[in-house]
Amino acid sequence: MSGSDVAFAFKNDLRFFGREIHPAEKPETMERPAEASPGLARPPHEGGNSTVLRFITCGSVDDGKSTLIGRLLHDTKQILEDQLAAVAQASRSRGFAAPDLSLLTDGLEAEREQGITIDVAYRYFATPRRKFIIADTPGHEQYTRNMATGASTADAAVLLADATKGLLAQGRRHLYLAHLLGIREIVVAVNKMDLVDYAERVFDAVRESFAAFAAPLRIPRLRFVPVSALAGEMVVARGARMPWYRGPTLLEILEGIEPERAARARPFRFAVQLVQRANGARRYLGRVAAGTVHAGDEVLVLPAGRRTRVAAIHTLEGARDRAQAGDSVALAFIDELDISRGDSVAHAARPPRASRALDATLVWLAGQPLAPRARYLLKHTTRTVGARVAGVAHVVDIHALEPRAGRSSLAMNDIARVALELAQPVFADAYAEERATGAFILIDAASGHTVAAGMIR
Amino acid sequence: MSPERSHLDWLESEAVFILREVAGECARPALLFSGGKDSLVLLRLAEKAFRPARFPFPLLHIDTGHNFPEVIECRDRRAAELGETLLVRSVEDSMRRGTVRLREGESRNAAQSVTLLEAIEELQLDAAIGGARRDEEKARAKERVFSFRDGFGQWDPRRQRPELWDLYNPRVGPGEHVRVFPISNWTELDVWQYIAREKLELPSIYYAHRRAVVRRNGLLAPVTGLTPPRAGEAVEELWVRFRTVGDVSCTCPVASRAATSAEIVAETAAARVTERGATRMDDQTSEASMERRKREGYF
DSSP: OOOHHHHHHHHTTTHHHHHHHHHHTOGGGOOOOOTTTTSSSSOOOTTTTOOOEEEEOOOGGGGTTHHHHHHHHTTTOOOOOHHHHHHHHHHTTTTSSSOOTTHHOOOHHHHHHHTTTOEEEEEEESSSSEEEEEEESSSSTHHHHHHHHHHOOOOOOEEEETTTSSSEEEEEEEHHHHHHHHEEEEEEEEOOOOTTOOOOOHHHHHHHHHHHHHGOOSSSSSEEOOOOOTBSSSSOOOOOTTTTSSSSHHHHHHOOOOOOHHHHSSOOOEEOOOOEEEEEOOOEEEEEEEEEETOOOOEETTTEEEEEEEEEEETTTTOOOOOOTTTTEEEEESOOOOOOOEEEEEEEESSOOOEEEEEEEEEESSOOOOOTTTTEEEEETTEEEEEEEEEEEEEETTTTTEEEEOOOOOOOOOOEEEEEEEEEEEOOOOOTOOOHHHHHEEETTTOOEEEEEEOOO | OOOOHHHHHHHHHHHHHHHHHHHHHHHHHEEOOOOSSSHHHHHOOOOOOOSSSSOOOOEEEEESSOOOOOHHHHHHHHHHHHTTOOEEEEHHHHHHHTSSOOTTTOOSSHHHHHHHHHHHHHHHHHEOOOOTTTTOOGGGTTTEEEEOTTTTOOOOOOOOOOTTTTTTOOOOOTEEEEEEEETTTOOHHHHHHHHHHTTTTOOOOGGGGGEEEEEEEEEEEEEEEESOOTTTTEEEEEEESSSSOOOOGGGGOOOOOOOSSSHHHHHHHHHHHHHHHHHHHGGEEEEEEEHHHHHHHHH
């Protein structure tokens, strides 16, 4: 797609904003659309049950991704006047008639000058129920690398599908990558329903084609919502055009996802970040990666292989009875043990595997290709060990989504199944079961650059 | 049902994890501390990460010499209360050395980059922890938590490392360093909610007070000894507060009667203009002015 096509697509994508908002003329009168719920213009309340949801948006400009993000930010009252005025000014200087809201997310001068996109932009909005962090991965270039980066920290993925086009190769790729990166909650937003007369049968057909493709992936939760980001139907407000749809709006789906509850139920995992001597006793600082730990619990310390009990769980506010996935704490044990940064503490009966050889899926991120047999550094939890790629079993053809054998090197955006040999063991789980202890990165020891992301099988 | 963590607990826990990763991976870090609200939040987070031990890094202030006295008082008091080492490196020293040369009337704000890089070299820092947030400005939206800077202190968008999961990579070569932003994922509102929750003491100028100002380019410019009114400008005394605090010559207050952090939370939730848009003259200079300064080594 040429540069002018991109600009044209953006403008098409922003019909709503082009028609309704003219910050150049009257920046102070940006109205809420009538259908937006005024109750949503509120921050999460401290002391309430609000928490954080991270999600990634996947889709090309043609799918209306900018409009959807614009709609979410706009209808939850996150776009402020000076931002709109800046977008209007930038749009005018580029000769666009209407404000191009994609300029909110594609902000870097270096990108514009060089026509490149730099992986992920993060956007924030909040409702009374929770705070949201959007990982927005723009553009087609380097899509695999960028989407892997954005998806790695996401609890959920919103996949844009164009109701007028249905399931395309790109949609299959997004679904595959979101699943590969271990996202358990995937929402397909079937967009541009305004262009198909809000017809239920069109939505049903798109849904059926996605569901058929997704069936063998066994995605834990795959949901569909018909939307018109342009008209604001079923994104934040329900609107009036799709009475046949009785499910939740996109925002309601996002507000209802509860990743933390599942993480707490899994076996306890804790990687030691630092060791501290305080008041004559040792404390081990770190964040609970998975599960829940209580004072008094028996735990297994690795690589020592020693069992001990948790004597206390400390925070600045004092000792507490338990810590759960996501909590940064300091643990003390009843035994004096030789534990250092990079060691692991785990559920005594359901420990991770100690491995010096890994079967993993690798996403190659660097411009510099994989050098077979070269030595890399592998960072897994807080542990960094020497590693080399012993063999490439296959490389996934991202267009056909099929494995192809016969390659020994990897280039940027390649996804491959590889065998790795490690200089010391790591204490790992399968990524599909536990992301925090199943993920690693490869670092080029000479340049210090992060060259690959890995998921243990 | 187990109790949910609030969004502030989530943000706090993430920031504590990041600070501990810096301590675990970097040989010579420092925490940039100005006495402003974001850096006061960083100090509380460092307490959460490391107390009862001392911080594993000194505090470092890059001082333009054009300060609000309330902020410097708060900076010194807080460092003393915590018993932590505070290093101050001054833009005026850089001017004396001749490494900073300013045009007549030019703000010293951007010159902080030079002094900061000199301090990083002098102290041989491999990590500088700062309070920048991704919501502040669009050039920051793509910023990493661990942001790589080359031997000239420059931020090159193409050399930034992919940052996946919470597997941060702070590895640097000689002369290179990383900037680390533990509150990347916080918004202005989160910061104010955290200040209210943690009952953090801020310099008094963050709260409503009467101040002599002039109206300039749609902003309220404070009238001080350093920043007298220009010809034809009418001085007014208004109720104002500062949303950000930087160099006196380029930081503007907003009209407000909010006298407590709770009132500021309410006002921020209803705000119609971003923090920097309302308060920083230097950010308005060009569409990409923040990005340019960042590439030259700014915070």
